[in-house]
Amino acid sequence: MSFHLELRNVSKSVFHRVNETKIRTLLFSDLNLKIGRGELVTIMGASGSGKTTLLRLINRLSDPDSGTILLNSIDICSMPPQELRKKAGMVFQLPVMFQGSVRENIAFGMELWGESMDINALAKDAGVPEKLLDADTGRLSVGEKQRVCIARALSTQPELLLLDEPTSSLDSISAQKIETMLLGLQRDHDLTMVWVTHEKEQAGRIGGRRLILKDGKLEEHAED
Amino acid sequence: MQRIEILAIALTFALIILSSAYARRFGIGREISLAGTRAVVQVLILASVILVLFRLPLYWSFVVLLVMVTIAGHTTYSRSGKLENGRVIATFSIASASFLLLIPFFLSGIFPFEARYLVPTGSIFIGNAMNISSLAIDRYRGEIKNRRAEIEACLALGASPKRAVAPSFKQGILSALIPSIDNMKNLGMVWIPGVMTGMILSGGDPVEAASIQIAIFISIFAAGMIASSLMLHYSTNSFFTQACQLKEDID
Ligand SMILES: Nc1ncnc2c1ncn2[C@@H]1O[C@H](COP(=O)(O)OP(=O)(O)O)[C@@H](O)[C@H]1O
Numbered sequence: 348m349s350f351h352l353e354l355r356n357v358s359k360s361v362f363h364r365v366n367e368t369k370i371r372t373l374l375f376s377d378l379n380l381k382i383g384r385g386e387l388v389t390i391m392g393a394s395g396s397g398k399t400t401l402l403r404l405i406n407r408l409s410d411p412d413s414g415t416i417l418l419n420s421i422d423i424c425s426m427p428p429q430e431l432r433k434k435a436g437m438v439f440q441l442p443v444m445f446q447g448s449v450r451e452n453i454a455f456g457m458e459l460w461g462e463s464m465d466i467n468a469l470a471k472d473a474g475v476p477e478k479l480l481d482a483d484t485g486r487l488s489v490g491e492k493q494r495v496c497i498a499r500a501l502s503t504q505p506e507l508l509l510l511d512e513p514t515s516s517l518d519s520i521s522a523q524k525i526e527t528m529l530l531g532l533q534r535d536h537d538l539t540m541v542w543v544t545h546e547k548e549q550a551g552r553i554g555g556r557r558l559i560l561k562d563g564k565l566e567e568h569a570e571d
Numbered sequence: 572m573q574r575i576e577i578l579a580i581a582l583t584f585a586l587i588i589l590s591s592a593y594a595r596r597f598g599i600g601r602e603i604s605l606a607g608t609r610a611v612v613q614v615l616i617l618a619s620v621i622l623v624l625f626r627l628p629l630y631w632s633f634v635v636l637l638v639m640v641t642i643a644g645h646t647t648y649s650r651s652g653k654l655e656n657g658r659v660i661a662t663f664s665i666a667s668a669s670f671l672l673l674i675p676f677f678l679s680g681i682f683p684f685e686a687r688y689l690v691p692t693g694s695i696f697i698g699n700a701m702n703i704s705s706l707a708i709d710r711y712r713g714e715i716k717n718r719r720a721e722i723e724a725c726l727a728l729g730a731s732p733k734r735a736v737a738p739s740f741k742q743g744i745l746s747a748l749i750p751s752i753d754n755m756k757n758l759g760m761v762w763i764p765g766v767m768t769g770m771i772l773s774g775g776d777p778v779e780a781a782s783i784q785i786a787i788f789i790s791i792f793a794a795g796m797i798a799s800s801l802m803l804h805y806s807t808n809s810f811f812t813q814a815c816q817l818k819e820d821i822d
């Protein structure tokens with residue numbers, strides 16, 4: 348059986364600069380992970396355990412020290428990074444808006460790739476109210492910005508969505524609304540999702556396969 | 572030497588000594604006296620070089636301009652935070668912009684094709700292209716560093732590095748050109764620029780001086796704009812890896 352996303356013996360360390368010397372810290376070593384098409388996986392782990400770094404390896408915002416990452420059984424290093432990123436969309440922990448209106452932000456990926464998609468439908472999918480479409484992004488609340496980021500990530504028609512604690516900067520009501528919206532998207536679009544969260548309760552609500560990144564190892568979460 | 576030259580240099584040294592004595596309280600007295608002395612020596616050497624150039628074949632003037640461009644390139648390069656390939660890019664950008672803007676002055680016959688005109692005009696363009704490019708690359712690097720999150724969000728959608736740094740590029744060019752734009756607005760109101768001052772002081776016709784000055788002024792602006800655009804354009808790749816990743820150690 349072939350997997351949608353596969354990590355083989357992936358290791359990564361980072362460098363901290365202390366005064367003039369660089370100190371190397373191993374974040375994780377020999378990680379292995381297999382994710383099927385349309386599967387939903389949550390990754391938990393303490394702050395600083397390397398969850399963000401792990402996601403960044405998958406869309407090649409960063410490269411591992413060693414190991415291989417395969418998308419559709421193809422080594423991601425052998426495809427053009429831009430095409431990989433079109434397929435593996437990412438929602439960051441803190442929403443970042445590009446200059447311009449909400450509509451321009453949502454249309455960004457679409458225009459980049461010459462896709463024709465219905466912006467209103469994308470906005471609706473991500474729960475961005477239609478009346479906000481022509482507003483300047485500077486005026487939005489954090490929750491609204493995060494919804495725009497989700498719509499924008501969908502605008503390249505990704506097959507895989509990497510979510511880096513997408514609700515951590517929101518109040519619990521907005522967080523749960525976005526959570527429900529994302530789960531709906533996953534079902535409707537048959538998206539493969541890797542969802543990083545540090546909240547145990549959220550991971551429980553999301554369901555799917557639960558993994559924990561701890562002491563540089565990825566473990567299946569034992570049911571409790 | 573003539574009386575006037577001796578007086579001018581004496582005045583210069585008197586002012587250097589007074590300024591550095593005053594600036595000691597800010598801890599930059601030594602620096603000012605050194606910089607001032609250096610400036611005097613350099614400018615006297617330059618004057619002698621130009622004097623010699625008048626008698627040499629014209630290609631020697633180009634050699635001098637090339638030396639100037641190399642030094643200018645190095646200065647801008649050090650502003651770029653020791654960017655990969657920065658020295659070559661800076662030198663190339665400043666050289667192309669300056670030489671390009673020199674051409675119309677000599678083709679049209681505004682200036683005769685002689686060392687007397689070539690070297691000073693060339694040095695004005697090179698010097699200003701250098702300043703504007705330094706400002707631009709310094710700001711560009713700062714913007715890229717501060718906008719890391721935005722740039723990576725853009726890359727994550729599959730954008731090219733060039734597309735991802737477009738807002739930083741715009742900001743870099745803008746901030747480098749703003750001083751020149753302000754200068755242009757105030758031309759003749761707050762200050763009389765160098766070339767015009769020189770021509771008037773040496774007995775030239777003020778209207779002729781003004782026409783030449785304005786042509787040079789716009790050329791300085793154009794040279795700066797071209798040099799800084801080339802500089803930023805060709806340095807963009809140095810901020811990224813082969814795999815279109817924003818490098819981690821930008822400072
Ligand atoms: N580019 C980097 N350079 C140096 N250290 C980094 C870099 N990225 C992350 N780190 C460090 O690696 C550790 C893990 O970071 P991260 O992946 O963001 O963890 P998490 O998302 O699980 O909180 C942290 O200690 C962080 O400071």
Ligand SMILES: [Mg+2]
Pocket residue numbers: 398399400440511
């Ligand atoms: Mg994180």
